[in-house]
Amino acid sequence: MIFTPHSQKQELALFSEKRIVLCSTGIQWGKTTVGASFLKMRIHEHPGESCNYIVTAPNYKILQQATLPEFLKVMEGCGTYKKVDATFELYSGACVYFRTATDPDSIIGITNVYGIWGDEAGKYPYYFWINLQGRANFKQCPIILTTSLYSFNWVCKELIREHERGLRDDIHLCQAESRENPHFPEEEYQRAKKKLSPARFAMMYGGRPAKREGLVYDCFDDNINIVEPFSLPEGTRVYAGIDWGYTQPFSCAIFARLPSDHFVLVAEVYQTRMTLSDIIDVLKQRKQIWNIQKFYAGPDQPGYIQELNKAGLFCEAANNDVKKGIDVVYSLIKESRLKVFKDQAKNILDEFENYHWPELKDLKPDQDDSDPNPVKQDDHGMDSVRYCLISVAHKRLERFSPTSVNENDFGKKPKNETIEQKLKRLKSRKDRRTETWS
Numbered sequence: 001m002i003f004t005p006h007s008q009k010q011e012l013a014l015f016s017e018k019r020i021v022l023c024s025t026g027i028q029w030g031k032t033t034v035g036a037s038f039l040k041m042r043i044h045e046h047p048g049e050s051c052n053y054i055v056t057a058p059n060y061k062i063l064q065q066a067t068l069p070e071f072l073k074v075m076e077g078c079g080t081y082k083k084v085d086a087t088f089e090l091y092s093g094a095c096v097y098f099r100t101a102t103d104p105d106s107i108i109g110i111t112n113v114y115g116i117w118g119d120e121a122g123k124y125p126y127y128f129w130i131n132l133q134g135r136a137n138f139k140q141c142p143i144i145l146t147t148s149l150y151s152f153n154w155v156c157k158e159l160i161r162e163h164e165r166g167l168r169d170d171i172h173l174c175q176a177e178s179r180e181n182p183h184f185p186e187e188e189y190q191r192a193k194k195k196l197s198p199a200r201f202a203m204m205y206g207g208r209p210a211k212r213e214g215l216v217y218d219c220f221d222d223n224i225n226i227v228e229p230f231s232l233p234e235g236t237r238v239y240a241g242i243d244w245g246y247t248q249p250f251s252c253a254i255f256a257r258l259p260s261d262h263f264v265l266v267a268e269v270y271q272t273r274m275t276l277s278d279i280i281d282v283l284k285q286r287k288q289i290w291n292i293q294k295f296y297a298g299p300d301q302p303g304y305i306q307e308l309n310k311a312g313l314f315c316e317a318a319n320n321d322v323k324k325g326i327d328v329v330y331s332l333i334k335e336s337r338l339k340v341f342k343d344q345a346k347n348i349l350d351e352f353e354n355y356h357w358p359e360l361k362d363l364k365p366d367q368d369d370s371d372p373n374p375v376k377q378d379d380h381g382m383d384s385v386r387y388c389l390i391s392v393a394h395k396r397l398e399r400f401s402p403t404s405v406n407e408n409d410f411g412k413k414p415k416n417e418t419i420e421q422k423l424k425r426l427k428s429r430k431d432r433r434t435e436t437w438s
Helices: 008-014 031-045 060-074 126-137 154-164 186-195 198-206 276-290 302-310 322-334 346-352 380-392 419-436
Strands: 020-025 052-057 079-082 087-090 095-100 113-119 143-147 171-176 237-243 250-257 263-271 292-297 315-317 338-341
Touching (some): 008 031, 008 171, 020 031, 031 052, 031 060, 031 113, 031 143, 052 060, 052 126, 060 095, 060 113, 126 143, 126 346, 143 154, 186 198, 250 276, 250 346, 250 380, 263 276, 263 346, 263 380, 276 292, 292 302, 292 380, 302 315, 322 338, 322 380
Parallel strands (some): 020 143, 020 171, 052 095, 052 113, 113 143, 263 338, 292 315
Antiparallel strands (some): 087 095, 250 263
């Protein structure tokens, strides 16, 4: 197959020598063909029998319907596809592995990787992106990502935004609208523009970042809710929520509850294929670091909860009322009582940008569209957050009076208070609220 680029943007992406090539484009621009052709060129550069390559898609459906057919078309006559092993064995001896983000660790163990193509990468969880980079590191091989945009997730934050700010010189960014493909019907472009919301149209047909519609926590704002790490004040208590997992990630969200009754997500554990023994070891380490008072875990594994308690990790089953838990978390965000330490919980933050309510077309025939639950996909961090906050936020905050600080400094009204004392007390309370997030 001979591929002739239809535009300069396609040609520049195809021949880029940057470590990361990101084609963030509208649908039907031709990004999938670019991805397959880019990898073919890399294979011809390193065809040896010890050379491996990786092709990924977000799920099996996309892999089978779009990614794999395009790759086989481009690679016709170069090798044989082994369906059972999901590999393409080249006549030169090199091998291409096909994997999906459904199992985030599916690429672990593939060595000597000389090139990676991630198709529809905008649907990948952040954890899978970290694993992809890990496979590329040893040979410092290029990664080409071809995708439309679906949310303001890691693709937008860590690649597009950082590149636009001049902070990433290892990225070649190709952004293009669907109609920049000369074969794309202009009338279809204009019809979609009238029919879709501006945000959805920008992502689907423009390849431009925008907030996903239908987010569960649509009030979460990076500029407001993410803060630089600070020293926790005396009187802080730390709790953690647990969502069990093995093939899917095990997630632990660690929250500091400040004396002001504000909550800070200070750290996370987010990892797949952890045995119960692994979990206990990791949680013991986190307990020692953060002095965690109690763990609140998903009630689906009562045996695990019992084992954690035997190991000295005070743990109880959390309330699994999804709607009530969402209401608690939403209220804390809306009231600016929930913050996240910057760069300390990237997996959970990425889930905030994808955790969404289902569209009508996504509902099954037996589901009630009047009061649905959020889509159950890449939500392990969201569950761990909900388990912790629904268990702790509604409870009365214990009072801690540091011996080194006068009780009046915390705003308690003394008996027979004078005007001067009242003004001092109110100012003290205001200053304390301000310093809480400094």
